[in-house]
Amino acid sequence: xxxxxxxxxxxxxLLVAFPLAAQAMGEPFYxxxxxxxxxxxxxxxxxxxxxxxxxxxxFGHAAFFGLGGYAAGILSTHAFNAEPLFLGFEGTAxxxxxxLVAAVLCGLVxxxxxxxxxxxxxxxxIMITLAFAQMIYYFAVSWPAYGGEDGLSIFVRDTFPGVxxxxxxxxxxxxxALLLGGLALFWLLRGSRFGAALEGARQNxxxxxxxxxxxxxxxxxxxxxxxxxxxxxxxLFADLNKFVSPSMLSWQMSGELIVLIILGGKGRLFGPxxxxxxxxxxxxxxxxxxxxxxxxxxxxxxxxxxxxxxGLLGLLAGKARHG
Amino acid sequence: xxxPVLEISDLRKSFGALKATDGVSLTLLPGEIHALIGPNGAGxxxxxxxxxxxxxxxxGSIRFLGxxxxxxxxxxxxxxxxxxxxxxxxxxxxxxxxxxxxxxxQARQGSSFRFLRPVTSDAGLTEPAMAMLERVxxxxxxxxxxxxxxxxxxxxxxxxxxxxxxxxxxLFDEPMAGMGPEGSRALTKFLDxxxxxxxxxxxxxxxxxxxxxxxxxxxxxxxxxxxxGTADDIRNDPEVRRAYLGETA
Ligand SMILES: Nc1ncnc2c1ncn2[C@@H]1O[C@H](COP(=O)(O)OP(=O)(O)OP(=O)(O)O)[C@@H](O)[C@H]1O
Ligand SMILES: [Mg+2]
Numbered sequence: 001x002x003x004x005x006x007x008x009x010x011x012x013x014l015l016v017a018f019p020l021a022a023q024a025m026g027e028p029f030y031x032x033x034x035x036x037x038x039x040x041x042x043x044x045x046x047x048x049x050x051x052x053x054x055x056x057x058x059f060g061h062a063a064f065f066g067l068g069g070y071a072a073g074i075l076s077t078h079a080f081n082a083e084p085l086f087l088g089f090e091g092t093a094x095x096x097x098x099x100l101v102a103a104v105l106c107g108l109v110x111x112x113x114x115x116x117x118x119x120x121x122x123x124x125x126i127m128i129t130l131a132f133a134q135m136i137y138y139f140a141v142s143w144p145a146y147g148g149e150d151g152l153s154i155f156v157r158d159t160f161p162g163v164x165x166x167x168x169x170x171x172x173x174x175x176x177a178l179l180l181g182g183l184a185l186f187w188l189l190r191g192s193r194f195g196a197a198l199e200g201a202r203q204n205x206x207x208x209x210x211x212x213x214x215x216x217x218x219x220x221x222x223x224x225x226x227x228x229x230x231x232x233x234x235x236l237f238a239d240l241n242k243f244v245s246p247s248m249l250s251w252q253m254s255g256e257l258i259v260l261i262i263l264g265g266k267g268r269l270f271g272p273x274x275x276x277x278x279x280x281x282x283x284x285x286x287x288x289x290x291x292x293x294x295x296x297x298x299x300x301x302x303x304x305x306x307x308x309x310x311g312l313l314g315l316l317a318g319k320a321r322h323g
Numbered sequence: 324x325x326x327p328v329l330e331i332s333d334l335r336k337s338f339g340a341l342k343a344t345d346g347v348s349l350t351l352l353p354g355e356i357h358a359l360i361g362p363n364g365a366g367x368x369x370x371x372x373x374x375x376x377x378x379x380x381x382x383g384s385i386r387f388l389g390x391x392x393x394x395x396x397x398x399x400x401x402x403x404x405x406x407x408x409x410x411x412x413x414x415x416x417x418x419x420x421x422x423x424x425x426x427x428x429q430a431r432q433g434s435s436f437r438f439l440r441p442v443t444s445d446a447g448l449t450e451p452a453m454a455m456l457e458r459v460x461x462x463x464x465x466x467x468x469x470x471x472x473x474x475x476x477x478x479x480x481x482x483x484x485x486x487x488x489x490x491x492x493x494l495f496d497e498p499m500a501g502m503g504p505e506g507s508r509a510l511t512k513f514l515d516x517x518x519x520x521x522x523x524x525x526x527x528x529x530x531x532x533x534x535x536x537x538x539x540x541x542x543x544x545x546x547x548x549x550x551x552g553t554a555d556d557i558r559n560d561p562e563v564r565r566a567y568l569g570e571t572a
Binding site: 192 | 402425429439440444
């Protein structure tokens with residue numbers, strides 16, 4: 001077992017042990033914290049495909065996080081009110097269907113956004129992804145049918161066959177399982193031919209083209225997959241809070257996802273997990289002490305960028321190695 | 324005369340007022356090494372960029388294997404069989420030497436949209452890639468990231484990557500640059516054999532290598548070809564002596 005595998009295993013066990021202990025001690029609030037970390041981690045695993053593997057700094061991934069959230073909110077509201085959404089279809093409160101809709105919706109939206117944004121690079125790519133996300137944000141704010149600025153409540157948490165999702169621990173386990181699924185997908189992608197081409201597009205796109213692989217299609221595929229994973233996380237986030245609002249679509253949310261990856265270590269399998277755990281920890285511990293906890297988060301981020309470029313994973317497991 | 328593999332006609336490219344390529348026509352015939360020489364800034368690399376598709380000419384045509392490739396991008400031309408190396412090594416710095424070559428093997432197999440199977444245990448990639456590294460004498464450094472290879476080793480790796488594409492023509496831009504006399508001699512020997520696999524358009528400053536290898540030499544000065552011929556023709560061409568060899572040759 002390499003050091004990185006050991007660190008990853010440790011993080012995975014820590015993340016599941018924490019809510020189990022909280023359950024044993026009758027402290028459900030801590031289960032919710034762990035659930036929040038798992039969901040944010042999954043969202044960041046999605047972004048890590050584009051940003052970490054592909055070097056595509058999307059500053060608009062909140063668009064997909066939020067769309068996933070609204071997919072959950074809208075489908076379950078219609079199901080709750082038995083109100084047809086279209087063609088007599090009354091939405092659904094079943095999580096697997098909601099996830100599927102969230103993923104497909106985000107993929108379909110990411111396709112044109114990616115196709116346009118990927119014609120640019122560097123800071124222009126960052127700005128254009130931000131612009132698209134802002135368009136969707138303002139659309140949600142100004143669309144009264146689903147709460148507009150006030151957001152949309154999910155009155156009863158959506159369901160999963162055979163699981164009582166209303167209880168914190170089972171819901172955590174669902175989120176945790178999806179996180180592991182997301183990590184498995186990331187791991188497979190990274191090791192595959194597609195992953196090799198994608199990492200090549202990050203390192204040296206001219207060289208990639210010179211061997212006959214056009215970077216555009218590779219990057220676009222990565223962007224779409226990335227958005228789909230983040231979208232599923234968004235659906236879970238809405239179910240966690242039983243609420244979805246335009247703040248999930250905001251540029252602050254996009255920034256937060258990038259921060260998670262930088263904190264944890266970009267391109268690393270468990271970077272987003274480490275980042276999300278640290279983030280939620282700082283948010284909870286310092287947030288309880290001072291309202292200015294974001295200031296301290298900024299300090300931590302500064303330290304990481306200045307002294308520990310590889311993020312938490314870099315510190316714990318050393319430099320990343322490619323076979 | 325055999326059909327040329329590569330045929331460039333009246334190619335032109337300006338950067339502002341500078342005519343970097345000023346009506347260049349040349350051919351690359353099967354089995355030959357066609358050397359392109361000329362002083363610094365003559366436009367040699369600019370020509371290679373236009374042939375490989377990383378730079379768009381203002382006018383003129385490039386035919387490869389009997390087909391006009393003007394409408395193809397760099398990746399498309401590479402897939403058709405144009406294998407190039409760069410004047411300044413252009414590799415995947417984080418990937419090991421082996422993975423750099425594996426990427427070229429994968430590209431040649433036309434299979435980059437496979438998402439599940441791990442490449443590192445895929446013998447269909449590792450074996451051909453390793454064979455290429457062996458051919459250029461880099462097998463012992465297969466696991467070393469390209470960024471940590473020596474300058475000379477990176478030049479060798481560039482060649483291995485080009486080989487792995489199994490191209491129908493090679494475009495080499497100063498493959499010997501900075502290699503040292505021993506490395507240059509080994510590479511000269513290597514290129515000598517390589518022409519049997521595919522013809523080579525060779526940009527090179529190392530005159531010893533050029534005169535030893537080239538079936539034909541074209542001399543480029545200020546974006547124009549001032550002479551084309553055999554090594555002896557070029558050595559004795561008065562205009563070349565004046566413009567390029569500076570009467571010292
Ligand atoms: N992108 C560019 N924009 C403007 N000028 C350029 C550009 N690329 C090359 N040039 C100019 O075009 C001319 C030809 O450059 P090129 O690199 O093709 O020369 P070269 O023959 O390869 O030289 P060397 O032997 O030094 O490699 C030079 O004057 C160079 O400054
Ligand atoms: Mg040059």
